[in-house]
Amino acid sequence: MKLMVILLLIIVIKTGNCARILGIFPLPARSHYILGSSLMRGLAEKGHDVTVISPFGETTPCKNGSYKDIILTDFIKVNDKKHFDLFEIDKMDFVTYGLMMNYLGNDNVEKTLSHPNVQKLLKSNEKFDIVIVEQFVNDALKAFSYYYKAPLVLFVTFSSNAWINPLVANPAPPSYIPEQKIDFDHKNFFHRLKNNIIYVFGELNRNLLFFPAQNKIMKKYFPDAPDLDNILYNASLVLLNSHISTNKAVPRVPSMIDIGGFHLKPPKKLPQGLQEFLDNAKEGVVYFSMGSALQSVNLPIEKREALLKVFSRLKEKVLWKWEDDVLPGQPSNVKLEKWLPQQDILAHPNIKAFITHGGLLSLIESVYHGVPILAIPVFGDQVTNAMEATWNGCGRYILYSELNEKKLEESLKDILGNSKYRENMQRRSKIMHDRQNKPIDDADYWIQYVIRHRGATHLRVAGLDLPWYQYLSLDVYLFICSVTFLVFYVIYNSIKFLISFFRKNESKEKVKKH
Incomplete structure (x- = not known):
C-alpha cells in the first residue's frame, strides 16, 4: 500500500x-x-x-x-x-x-x-x-x-x-x-x-x-x-x-x-583506429577542423598549400577533418577523417592544440577540455569568438583573409611552445566547471x-516601455541643450543690452559737458 x-x-x-x-x-x-x-x-x-x-x-x-x-x-x-x-x-x-x-x-x-x-x-x-x-x-x-x-x-x-x-x-x-x-x-x-x-x-x-x-x-x-x-x-x-x-x-x-x-557530454571511447593514433602520438597531436558548415575541402589551393607546408614541418601529428577521400600532398604525419567526434577527441590528453574556425561550440568545447586554440575566423560570430579567446590568453587568431604560411607557422609554434596558452585555458576550464547547477x-x-x-x-525591464529616443535620453539631452542655449542667449543679449545702454549714457554725458 x-x-x-x-x-x-x-x-x-x-x-x-x-x-x-x-x-x-x-x-x-x-x-x-x-x-x-x-x-x-x-x-x-x-x-x-x-x-x-x-x-x-x-x-x-x-x-x-x-x-x-x-x-x-x-x-x-x-x-x-x-x-x-x-x-x-x-x-x-x-x-x-x-x-x-x-x-x-x-x-x-x-x-x-x-x-x-x-x-x-x-x-x-x-x-x-x-x-x-x-x-x-x-x-x-x-x-x-x-x-x-x-x-x-x-x-x-x-x-x-x-x-x-x-x-x-x-x-x-x-x-x-x-x-x-x-x-x-x-x-x-x-x-x-x-x-x-x-x-x-x-x-x-x-x-x-x-x-x-x-x-x-x-x-x-x-x-x-x-x-x-x-x-x-x-x-x-x-x-x-x-x-x-x-x-x-x-x-x-x-x-x-x-x-x-x-550541450557538453562526458567523453566516450573513441573508435579503435582513432584511439591508437592519439595514444601513440608521443609528441602530441594538433587537431584541425573548420566545423560543419565550413569544409576544409573547399579551401582555396593557396590556403591549403600553406597548411600542408606548415603541418609537414611539425614534430606533432595532425588530425584533420577532411571531407574527401584524398588530400593531394598529404604529409606522413597527417591523418584524415571525414567526420570526427570532436568532444571525445578534445578530451584526449595528447591533444596539444586545436586549429578551428572559431565557432562558439568549438570554443566552448575547447575551454571545457582546456585545449588552447588557433582560430581562423571567416564570418559571423567567429571573429568575436576568436578575439575573446585571444583576449583571455587562451590562444591566437589569424583572420582568414590574412592566412598564409608565415603567419600560420609563427602562431602555431607559439601556441605549441608557450605553456601560457594551455595554463590560461586550464584556468578558464576551471571557471566553466565551477558552476552551482x-x-x-x-x-x-x-x-x-x-x-x-x-x-x-x-x-x-522598464526600458522596454520607452521609445528609442527616450531610452537613449535624447529628449533630456535636447532639453538640457535648449535650456543651456536659452540661458546663454539671455545672458549674452542682457550683457549686450547693458553695454549698449551704458555707452549711450556715456555719449549723452559727453554731449552735456560740451
Whole structure:
C-alpha cells in the first residue's frame, strides 16, 4: 500500500512539472541544430512533452518525457541548391552582409511558415504551455507565441548581440561591445568609430527594412496577429549559449540566462583506429577542423598549400577533418577523417592544440577540455569568438583573409611552445566547471519559472516601455541643450543690452559737458 502511495506521488509530481513545449529551430545548419536539439532533448529528459520544428530529426528516443519532430522536409536540399562559397563571406562589407542576412532570414521564414508540416500543426488542436524560438533573423516566428497564447522564450546560439539586446532593452554600448564580423579593440578609437557606424547601420536596417518585411510575412500567415512591433518585445526569457568562462563580462537584464556548455557530454571511447593514433602520438597531436558548415575541402589551393607546408614541418601529428577521400600532398604525419567526434577527441590528453574556425561550440568545447586554440575566423560570430579567446590568453587568431604560411607557422609554434596558452585555458576550464547547477538544469528551472508566473512579466525591464529616443535620453539631452542655449542667449543679449545702454549714457554725458 505504501509503495502504491509513493508511486502515485511520483506520478503527480512528474505530471505537475511536465510542460508542453514547442521549439522552433528552422535554420538548415547542423551546428545550430546540434544546440537546438540538445536543449529540447535535455528538456524532454526532464520529463517535458516537447515538439520540435526543424529541418533535421532525431533517431534516438528520449528516456523520459516525449520528443516529437516536425521536420521541414527538403530544407537541406533547397539550401544546397543555393550554395555559395562560405569562404567568400569574409570579403563582404558590413552593408552587403547585412542585406544578405535580410534576404536569407525572410526566405527561411517564408519557407517555414508555408511548409505543409507546419501548416498541419497550426491547423491541429495542439496546445503548448511555452514556445521557444531560436533568435536568428526570423522574428516573424515569434507569432507562434501569440497564436498559442503561450509565453515566448528566445534561444540564442551565441552570446548577447545586436539581434537580441534591443528586444529586451539589454544595455549594449558599442564603445566596448563589438558587432559581428569586426576585428575590435575597445581601446582603439578607430575600431570604436567603425563599431559605432556598424551599430547604427544595423539598427536602421532592422527597423526600416528587416522588421517591416518580417511583419508582412507574419501577417500573411497570421492575419489576426497584431503588428510585429507588439510581439517583438514580449519575450519572457532569453537563453544564451554563453558563459563567463568564454565571454567577456557584459550587462545582462534579469530575463537573460547564460546556459553555455549545456550541450557538453562526458567523453566516450573513441573508435579503435582513432584511439591508437592519439595514444601513440608521443609528441602530441594538433587537431584541425573548420566545423560543419565550413569544409576544409573547399579551401582555396593557396590556403591549403600553406597548411600542408606548415603541418609537414611539425614534430606533432595532425588530425584533420577532411571531407574527401584524398588530400593531394598529404604529409606522413597527417591523418584524415571525414567526420570526427570532436568532444571525445578534445578530451584526449595528447591533444596539444586545436586549429578551428572559431565557432562558439568549438570554443566552448575547447575551454571545457582546456585545449588552447588557433582560430581562423571567416564570418559571423567567429571573429568575436576568436578575439575573446585571444583576449583571455587562451590562444591566437589569424583572420582568414590574412592566412598564409608565415603567419600560420609563427602562431602555431607559439601556441605549441608557450605553456601560457594551455595554463590560461586550464584556468578558464576551471571557471566553466565551477558552476552551482548544470546549465540544462538552469534552462529547465527558468522555463518552469516562466510558466508558473504566467510569463514572468516582473522580469521585464522598464526600458522596454520607452521609445528609442527616450531610452537613449535624447529628449533630456535636447532639453538640457535648449535650456543651456536659452540661458546663454539671455545672458549674452542682457550683457549686450547693458553695454549698449551704458555707452549711450556715456555719449549723452559727453554731449552735456560740451
